[in-house]
Amino acid sequence: MSAVLTSEAANVSKAQAPSSIVAVLLGTGVVGGAFLKLLNTPAASSIRLVGAANSRRQQTQAEQLADRSLREKLKINGDARNDASLLAALDANEASVKVIIDATACGTLASRHAEWLERGYHVVTANKSLAGGDLPGWRALQAALASGGRYGDSATVGAGLPVISTLRRLRHCGDALLTLEGVFSGSLSYLFNQYDGSQPFSALLRRARELGYTEPDPRSDLSGEDVARKLLILARCAGFALRPDEVEVESLVPDNLRGVDVAAFLSRLEELDEPLAARFAEAKARGGALRFLARLNQRGRARVGLVEVPANHPATRLYGTDNQFALSTTRYNTQPLVIQGPGAGPEVTAQALLGDVLALA
Numbered sequence: 001m002s003a004v005l006t007s008e009a010a011n012v013s014k015a016q017a018p019s020s021i022v023a024v025l026l027g028t029g030v031v032g033g034a035f036l037k038l039l040n041t042p043a044a045s046s047i048r049l050v051g052a053a054n055s056r057r058q059q060t061q062a063e064q065l066a067d068r069s070l071r072e073k074l075k076i077n078g079d080a081r082n083d084a085s086l087l088a089a090l091d092a093n094e095a096s097v098k099v100i101i102d103a104t105a106c107g108t109l110a111s112r113h114a115e116w117l118e119r120g121y122h123v124v125t126a127n128k129s130l131a132g133g134d135l136p137g138w139r140a141l142q143a144a145l146a147s148g149g150r151y152g153d154s155a156t157v158g159a160g161l162p163v164i165s166t167l168r169r170l171r172h173c174g175d176a177l178l179t180l181e182g183v184f185s186g187s188l189s190y191l192f193n194q195y196d197g198s199q200p201f202s203a204l205l206r207r208a209r210e211l212g213y214t215e216p217d218p219r220s221d222l223s224g225e226d227v228a229r230k231l232l233i234l235a236r237c238a239g240f241a242l243r244p245d246e247v248e249v250e251s252l253v254p255d256n257l258r259g260v261d262v263a264a265f266l267s268r269l270e271e272l273d274e275p276l277a278a279r280f281a282e283a284k285a286r287g288g289a290l291r292f293l294a295r296l297n298q299r300g301r302a303r304v305g306l307v308e309v310p311a312n313h314p315a316t317r318l319y320g321t322d323n324q325f326a327l328s329t330t331r332y333n334t335q336p337l338v339i340q341g342p343g344a345g346p347e348v349t350a351q352a353l354l355g356d357v358l359a360l361a
């Protein structure tokens with residue numbers, strides 16, 4: 001017998017071997033696809049995938065799940081979506097750890113996380129809709145966690161940079177957050193790291209979109225809503241149970257471009273240029289720079305928006321799509337604890353999911 005198994009053969013053999021963790025994957029897009037690749041690596045050998053789904057189809061057959069083209073095949077083939085049969089696939093297994101991995105941005109799925117935890121499943125998620133959503137949903141999640149299920153949320157902020165874990169650890173040690181400030185969006189980081197007035201903002205935005213740094217509809221990034229959700233998640237981790245309407249959000253999308261369809265928005269990007277050029281020129285004249293910052297102060301006041309910062313501000317020393325989180329606490333009070341690094345990307349986000357899944361065992 002050959003000493004080297006092909007990846008597919010290794011998968012089939014893994015499907016037959018006892019695993020300590022059984023998992024269902026919801027979402028086989030950019031992040032879910034990268035997670036499926038990680039499942040084929042030795043690091044994931046204790047995980048057995050028993051179900052996978054996109055928005056329209058799902059698969060629970062072991063041989064199909066072990067197929068390296070699973071993601072592509074699910075686009076055209078598979079059973080109709082039905083959460084109950086995915087949960088049944090988890091229940092049919094003897095493994096002690098049963099986890100639902102949510103790699104979607106679907107609010108409806110996120111609204112079921114608490115129920116799944118109460119039913120004895122663990123949940124690992126890149127989906128921010130529950131932890132960064134309405135306060136009642138977040139409170140239901142906290143209540144459900146009392147039933148013993150665990151919630152892996154490292155991928156929801158900073159694509160797995162160790163910010164949520166650090167905040168929890170500091171709090172556990174009796175430290176308290178005084179202020180939090182940073183750049184929480186890879187796309188907005190790129191845009192303002194690059195914007196130096198030499199080219200219109202719209203040209204830079206088109207380039208960022210081509211590079212895959214923005215969502216297909218860049219208004220999702222420019223609205224600041226995604227950053228606001230991340231700030232809510234972190235504020236709540238730090239003990240500030242804020243409502244979404246308590247985060248002041250400055251959108252960079254002009255009012256008259258909010259209701260138009262994506263194609264119309266993309267054809268009118270130049271309308272962003274003049275107001276941003278004026279703000280840039282004002283900041284430059286004072287020796288400052290523009291950065292899209294999220295901020296939380298000691299009284300729980302939260303704001304997300306474009307800020308003029310001095311030239312020596314830590315956020316001016318970012319590269320590419322870096323995120324940055326500067327935490328001042330009662331013990332880190334002379335200099336903030338700064339966590340910085342790539343805050344987007346499928347591989348690192350999928351790795352954050354994998355780390356949370358492995359931590360369940």
Ligand SMILES: NC(=O)c1ccc[n+]([C@@H]2O[C@H](COP(=O)([O-])OP(=O)(O)OC[C@H]3O[C@@H](n4cnc5c(N)ncnc54)[C@H](OP(=O)(O)O)[C@@H]3O)[C@@H](O)[C@H]2O)c1
Pocket residue numbers: 026027028029030031032053054055056081103104105106109126127128155156159343344345346349
């Ligand atoms: N991309 C990144 O770098 C990054 C970084 C950090 C966090 N995240 C977060 O990770 C999540 C996924 O991002 P992505 O970039 O992978 O998005 P994506 O490429 O758009 O993929 C989303 C996937 O979710 C599936 N889906 C939607 N509703 C579903 C449902 N009800 N049941 C099962 N599957 C469903 C979609 O199915 P269809 O294929 O049928 O549409 C698609 O496969 C988002 O919450 C995002 O904010 C992404």
